[in-house]
Amino acid sequence: MKFSFSKKAVIAPLVALAVSASVISLFLVCMGESPSILVEAFTSTFFNSFGLGYTLYYTTPLILTGLSVALSFHAGLFNIGSEGQLHLGAIAIVALSCFFPNLPSFLAVPLGVLVALIFGGIWGMIAGYFKAKRGSHEVIVTILLNFIGIILVNYLILYPFKNTEVQNPETVEIGKGYVLPLLSDFTTLLGSDFFLTTPVNITLFLSIIAAILCYLFLFHTSKGYEIRALGQNPTAAEFNGIAVGANFILVLTLSGALSGLVGVNEVMGYHHKLIEGFSPQYGFTGIAVALIARNHPLGIILSALLFGAIHNGAREIEFLSEKMTKEVSVIMEALIIIIIASQPYFVRLFSKSKKEGAK
DSSP: OOOOOOHHHHHHHHHHHHHHHHHHHHHHHHTTOOTHHHHHHHHHHHHSHHHHHHHHHHHHHHHHHHHHHHHHHHTTOOOOOHHHHHHHHHHHHHHHHHHSTTOOHHHHHHHHHHHHHHHHHHHHHHHHHHHHHHOOOHHHHHHHHHHHHHHHHHHHHHTTTBOTTSSSSBBOOOOGGGOOOBHHHHHHHTTOOTTTTOOOBTHHHHHHHHHHHHHHHHHHSHHHHHHHHHHHOHHHHHHTTOOHHHHHHHHHHHHHHHHHTHHIIIIIIIISSOBTTOOSSHHHHHHHHHHHTTTOHHHHHHHHHHHHHHHHHHHHHHHHOSSOOTTHHHHHHHHHHHHHHTHHHHHHHHHHHHHHHHO
């Protein structure tokens, strides 16, 4: 199965974005606000270093959760468990730091990334085991594991790893060796203030590398071929000697590991601790990211950038407007998904009209 970008794959999201922006502009007018707020918000989102820094910060976890969902889709699975998996990856880093707080950076950083991968992967592997060995539907299992994972992590935040010096529901800070450099640290060395005071960090590059590796894995390895064949027709794949159950477990484990890396961005890259409710539904937004990119790992980078910009732009709209809140991002995302999901219907309708006109 060959994947390539077509004009439709690029045009459809742009049309969807234009329509959703028009609807939000209409909302602003109805509420007595100027539509120029929308233009100002998204201009600052892309065209100044502060706005762009935050856009890239929000883009980073969406690349990872989008890859997590897309990888499962290629195997014919629907992983809705990214939210729980990223929580497990994040708390694993905090736990490692609590047990080994004084590790030097050359050990702490790779170990932090590794435990995030492992614990996110374990949470995905549980769903894969029940799918492969018990025939349980992965949607049900991953939804239940989300609840279990989030509640478990919240307990660990509030009790074993709680920062007792503050009233906020957050953990103690990780050791200094675990802290990743911000992109502004590099620009400062070059004599620039680009990205200054923004949280975007080198996890962005880690997420891009993950996207490239996923692409190579899926389309340039025999195991990737097995996974895609499994997604196309599990019965035929099994008939041709592909281990269905083992590949289900592998795919959901890898998906969980990718989601677990979100904890690196949040804990090691920015907050340096874990805060209860730190994720604004990154795991579920990753489903939309994968849908827009048509599950192509490289397309997910651009799709995640779009949704990161929407999320950051909505924060700007809330700041500029007295009547709109940041939840406007949910409306825009929903409209984009609806329009793109409806694309086949409009294509058939247009083709039918064209044929009738030709007669």
